[in-house]
Amino acid sequence: MAEVSVRNVRLSYGKIQALKDVSLEVEEGSLFGIIGPDGAGKTSLFRIMTTLIVPDSGSAQVCGYDTVKDMMEIRRLVGYMPGHFSLYQDLTVEENLSLFASVFNTTVQENYSLVEDIYRQIEPFRKRRAGKLSGGMKQKLALCCAMIHRPRVLFLDEPTTGVDPVSRKEFWQMLSRLRAQGMTIIVSTPYMDEASLCDTVSLMKDGRFFKTDSPGAITEKFGKHLFEIKAGVSTVKALDGLAAIDGVQACYPFGDRLHIVSSSLSLAELSERAASAGYDISTLAECTPTVEDCFMDFDNNDYE
Amino acid sequence: MRQLKAFVKKEFLHVFRDTRTMLILFGMPVAQIILFGFAISTEVRNIDLAVVVPQSSEVTRRLTEKFDASEYFTVRKILRSTDGIERYFRDGSISMAVAFTPGFADEMLSPEGAGIQLITDGSNTNTARTAAGYATAVIKDALSEGTAAEAAGIQTDVRMLFNPQMRSSYNFVPGVMGLIIILICAMMTSIAIVREKETGTMEVLLVSPMRPQIIILSKMMPYMALSIVNYLTILLLSVTLLDIPLSGNFWSLTLLSLIYIVVSLALGLMISTRTRTQLAAMLGSGMVLMIPVVFLSGLLFPVESMPGFFRVLSGAVPARWYIEGVKKLMIEGLPAGMVAKEFAILSGMAVFLLAVSIKNFKLRLQ
Amino acid sequence: MAIHAESLTKRFGNFTAVDNISFSVEKGEIFGFLGANGAGKTTAMRMLCGLSRPTSGKAVVAGIDIVKDPERIKKRIGYMSQRFSLYDDLTVSENMTLFAGIYGMREKDIAAKRTAVLTRLGLYDERDMLVGSLPLGWKQKLAFSVSIFHEPAVVFLDEPTGGVDPVTRRQFWRQIYEASERGITVFVTTHYMDEAEYCHRVSIMVDGHIAAMDTPSELKASLGAGTMDDVFYMLARNAERIG
Numbered sequence: 001m002a003e004v005s006v007r008n009v010r011l012s013y014g015k016i017q018a019l020k021d022v023s024l025e026v027e028e029g030s031l032f033g034i035i036g037p038d039g040a041g042k043t044s045l046f047r048i049m050t051t052l053i054v055p056d057s058g059s060a061q062v063c064g065y066d067t068v069k070d071m072m073e074i075r076r077l078v079g080y081m082p083g084h085f086s087l088y089q090d091l092t093v094e095e096n097l098s099l100f101a102s103v104f105n106t107t108v109q110e111n112y113s114l115v116e117d118i119y120r121q122i123e124p125f126r127k128r129r130a131g132k133l134s135g136g137m138k139q140k141l142a143l144c145c146a147m148i149h150r151p152r153v154l155f156l157d158e159p160t161t162g163v164d165p166v167s168r169k170e171f172w173q174m175l176s177r178l179r180a181q182g183m184t185i186i187v188s189t190p191y192m193d194e195a196s197l198c199d200t201v202s203l204m205k206d207g208r209f210f211k212t213d214s215p216g217a218i219t220e221k222f223g224k225h226l227f228e229i230k231a232g233v234s235t236v237k238a239l240d241g242l243a244a245i246d247g248v249q250a251c252y253p254f255g256d257r258l259h260i261v262s263s264s265l266s267l268a269e270l271s272e273r274a275a276s277a278g279y280d281i282s283t284l285a286e287c288t289p290t291v292e293d294c295f296m297d298f299d300n301n302d303y304e
Numbered sequence: 305m306r307q308l309k310a311f312v313k314k315e316f317l318h319v320f321r322d323t324r325t326m327l328i329l330f331g332m333p334v335a336q337i338i339l340f341g342f343a344i345s346t347e348v349r350n351i352d353l354a355v356v357v358p359q360s361s362e363v364t365r366r367l368t369e370k371f372d373a374s375e376y377f378t379v380r381k382i383l384r385s386t387d388g389i390e391r392y393f394r395d396g397s398i399s400m401a402v403a404f405t406p407g408f409a410d411e412m413l414s415p416e417g418a419g420i421q422l423i424t425d426g427s428n429t430n431t432a433r434t435a436a437g438y439a440t441a442v443i444k445d446a447l448s449e450g451t452a453a454e455a456a457g458i459q460t461d462v463r464m465l466f467n468p469q470m471r472s473s474y475n476f477v478p479g480v481m482g483l484i485i486i487l488i489c490a491m492m493t494s495i496a497i498v499r500e501k502e503t504g505t506m507e508v509l510l511v512s513p514m515r516p517q518i519i520i521l522s523k524m525m526p527y528m529a530l531s532i533v534n535y536l537t538i539l540l541l542s543v544t545l546l547d548i549p550l551s552g553n554f555w556s557l558t559l560l561s562l563i564y565i566v567v568s569l570a571l572g573l574m575i576s577t578r579t580r581t582q583l584a585a586m587l588g589s590g591m592v593l594m595i596p597v598v599f600l601s602g603l604l605f606p607v608e609s610m611p612g613f614f615r616v617l618s619g620a621v622p623a624r625w626y627i628e629g630v631k632k633l634m635i636e637g638l639p640a641g642m643v644a645k646e647f648a649i650l651s652g653m654a655v656f657l658l659a660v661s662i663k664n665f666k667l668r669l670q
Numbered sequence: 671m672a673i674h675a676e677s678l679t680k681r682f683g684n685f686t687a688v689d690n691i692s693f694s695v696e697k698g699e700i701f702g703f704l705g706a707n708g709a710g711k712t713t714a715m716r717m718l719c720g721l722s723r724p725t726s727g728k729a730v731v732a733g734i735d736i737v738k739d740p741e742r743i744k745k746r747i748g749y750m751s752q753r754f755s756l757y758d759d760l761t762v763s764e765n766m767t768l769f770a771g772i773y774g775m776r777e778k779d780i781a782a783k784r785t786a787v788l789t790r791l792g793l794y795d796e797r798d799m800l801v802g803s804l805p806l807g808w809k810q811k812l813a814f815s816v817s818i819f820h821e822p823a824v825v826f827l828d829e830p831t832g833g834v835d836p837v838t839r840r841q842f843w844r845q846i847y848e849a850s851e852r853g854i855t856v857f858v859t860t861h862y863m864d865e866a867e868y869c870h871r872v873s874i875m876v877d878g879h880i881a882a883m884d885t886p887s888e889l890k891a892s893l894g895a896g897t898m899d900d901v902f903y904m905l906a907r908n909a910e911r912i913g
Contacts, residue, residue: 036835037806037807037833037834037835037836037838038806038832038833038834039805039806040835047507047669050511051510051511051668052507052510052511052668052669053668053669054668071667071668072513075510075511075512075513076513078511080507080508080511081508082504082507082508083504084503084504086503086504086505086507086508087505088314088318088503088505089503090317090318090321090322091314091317091318095314095317098310099310099311099314100508102306102307102309102310102311103307103310103311103509103512103513103514104512104513105306105307105513134707134708135707135708136706136707145508146508161832161833162707162829162832162861163707163861164705164706164707164709164861164902164906165861165863165899165902165903165906166706166902166903166906166907166909167706167707168861169903190832190833190834190835191862192836193864193899205835236844236847236848236851239844252837252840253840253843253867253868254864255864255867255897255898256867256886256887256898292836295835295836296836296837
């Protein structure tokens with residue numbers, strides 16, 4: 001049985017539909033990513049799974065318990081890190097950790113082995129108030145606090161938003177280690193590049209999942225040809241020009257290249273058309289799509 | 305138990321680490337009491353007085369001397385009649401007048417009795433009120449020294465212009481206590497809870513096995529302790545600085561205050577369940593608590609002189625019952641039995657409000 | 671030269687937030703200002719906007735000395751951040767009029783320009799809608815248009831695309847390119863390393879210093895890194911001020 005399952009959940013705030021029929025299944029011990037921009041409904045979904053909100057319709061189970069009926073059982077078994085930083089800013093690192101340990105009826109000593117790896121990195125600052133820590137350190141402390149009671153399922157709502165790339169990378173390394181210890185982790189993020197680090201991802205927009213699969217399967221099923229070309233820095237003209245080529249569906253910047261999407265053109269056909277339109281095609285090549293390419297492609301098409 | 309202990313400790317840390325909160329908590333009661341202390345000890349001393357004596361007699365002379373000898377009054381003018389007396393009030397040469405009736409000495413011995421009129425400057429109500437109180441005391445005092453016949457003949461029917469209440473300033477102390485306790489308990493508790501909603505920590509607490517009763521209890525305890533400290537501070541200051549004797553029983557007064565503290569905490573809790581931001585909680589406590597306490601509790605306007613509707617409304621204001629109870633216990637020195645009504649009403653309110661606010665404390669975010 | 675900073679330093683007590691940084695940004699250049707959390711980016715940006723006085727060093731922004739004349743700088747620059755940019759309870763056109771007025775534009779200039787900008791953005795029909803009711807992506811695009819509405823010499827963008835979906839993010843960058851082609855200098859911070867690639871030049875701050883500054887391709891070549899993400903990681907991973 002799945003560790004977390006959500007079935008046909010709907011939720012509205014007044015006229016705004018935050019969640020439109022969302023379902024998911026998370027296997028025990030897996031790292032599940034919910035990828036989508038702000039306003040997609042990620043936080044609402046997390047709040048339903050963590051018993052904070054009752055959905056308008058549909059249901060959710062965590063560790064076999066119903067989020068509405070068995071609220072208190074679930075609250076004992078899960079760890080939750082909300083989207084905005086939520087530690088006590090005026091308490092020190094140490095004080096925060098031992099407070100949360102007490103809240104969950106345990107002690108720091110009892111489960112130190114679990115958090116040791118992460119806590120050691122912030123230990124030199126244990127006497128510092130949480131409010132004086134910088135972004136990455138706050139995230140690490142918040143993660144320690146969220147799992148000091150050895151939860152079965154860890155819910156992390158946008159833990160890496162606003163965190164610099166180095167800290168983000170470290171954070172994901174920590175998550176992989178936790179998963180290796182058998183913890184089930186559900187994490188949301190607006191950063192598409194983090195999708196590849198999950199076992200399964202759901203791409204979410206406007207209150208709906210439009211794709212749920214392993215990152216590899218998602219990119220495999222892209223179903224169109226994707227090309228890349230190195231472009232000069234002044235890309236506005238190049239973008240418009242390449243997008244206007246017959247048979248090209250989309251052209252957008254991707255890192256230091258431009259990505260060109262076409263369902264019909266082969267590399268040879270595109271090369272010929274681009275060359276005749278006056279582009280330097282020496283760097284034009286077919287390339288493998290990323291989750292971000294898939295996200296943008298789905299974005300313009302119908303939902304599953 | 306471990307949860308509760310850890311949580312109460314955390315609440316105290318929040319308070320002690322925020323200098324502004326500390327300043328409000330401990331500075332405000334002291335500042336208020338000292339302000340009232342000054343109002344009594346300096347402003348209402350050496351009141352410039354005019355005595356209006358249409359016909360001089362032994363009694364009027366003795367009363368005039370008494371006024372002059374009092375540390376509260378300085379006789380500036382002796383006038384024949386009250387005609388044009390406003391002029392002296394306006395130019396500031398006097399701030400009060402004592403007027404005898406023309407046949408004062410004879411009337412005193414007549415069955416109808418004699419009259420003394422006190423004219424005060426109503427634009428400064430507090431001073432006027434206090435001055436009238438002192439004047440009444442001086443007159444009573446002077447007459448009690450006279451012959452028995454005189455004392456019997458005098459009806460000290462003192463009418464004060466603009467304010468019939470004749471209250472002395474130290475009646476404000478119960479009001480200050482009522483105000484400060486509700487401010488600290490209700491405002492601080494509601495802000496402390498709403499702050500957790502605002503920063504998102506409440507979300508984490510809710511998704512934990514912590515029972516809501518424990519969250520509520522641990523939020524209340526620190527502010528309860530702080531209120532008791534404040535209550536004792538106010539009491540100590542008013543006894544030492546303002547020379548207000550604690551005439552009644554200390555323990556009855558403390559018990560009454562404890563009940564009132566619980567009422568205030570429950571009110572704070574109730575506000576916190578209905579607001580989302582600290583600002584809203586502050587405005588909420590301001591509107592819902594401060595205004596009724598100031599205007600309907602008898603702190604500024606005596607309940608007896610309120611229009612019927614407001615008098616009924618004031619019955620719902622906990623501070624009204626507390627202030628009345630404190631007056632009886634502290635100032636008038638009545639036994640606890642005489643305050644049974646206040647005790648009963650406040651206890652009822654405490655139980656009711658606490659039950660409602662615990663029931664309304666949301667276990668979820670909706 | 672749109673921005674020229676020389677030995678710019680800011681100390682708070684004995685903590686040196688920005689330590690002796692020097693750089694120049696050309697007119698019309700898109701300059702990516704990267705760094706780990708706590709590296710000193712925000713402090714440096716505040717000094718360049720005239721909001722904070724440097725402890726030592728000097729800088730000229732849009733031809734104005736930031737130490738001598740911090741008030742005049744504010745008229746020559748635009749500013750947009752992810753956190754605050756527009757008033758949610760005002761309509762699209764009210765926001766535009768308000769900010770244009772703040773920057774001292776004349777009313778009749780505002781009206782004409784407002785129509786032009788709204789039309790270009792495709793938001794003309796939404797001009798009387800409250801900004802709060804717009805989708806996030808539109809808000810962001812609108813906020814950027816408002817920040818360059820008064821044609822500033824330099825626009826400072828503080829993590830302008832945080833949390834925005836990939837399509838909108840690219841539309842946003844297209845706006846940045848258009849502004850740059852009109853001669854507006856763009857000074858931008860971001861945590862998306864693919865966006866660093868869209869900049870003409872980037873600088874990477876570590877512990878208050880500028881650890882590297884060059885075009886993205888030169889940076890990658892000199893460090894033998896495949897992406898800007900790798901470049902950033904190589905430079906910032908050993909930072910003393912842990913992020």
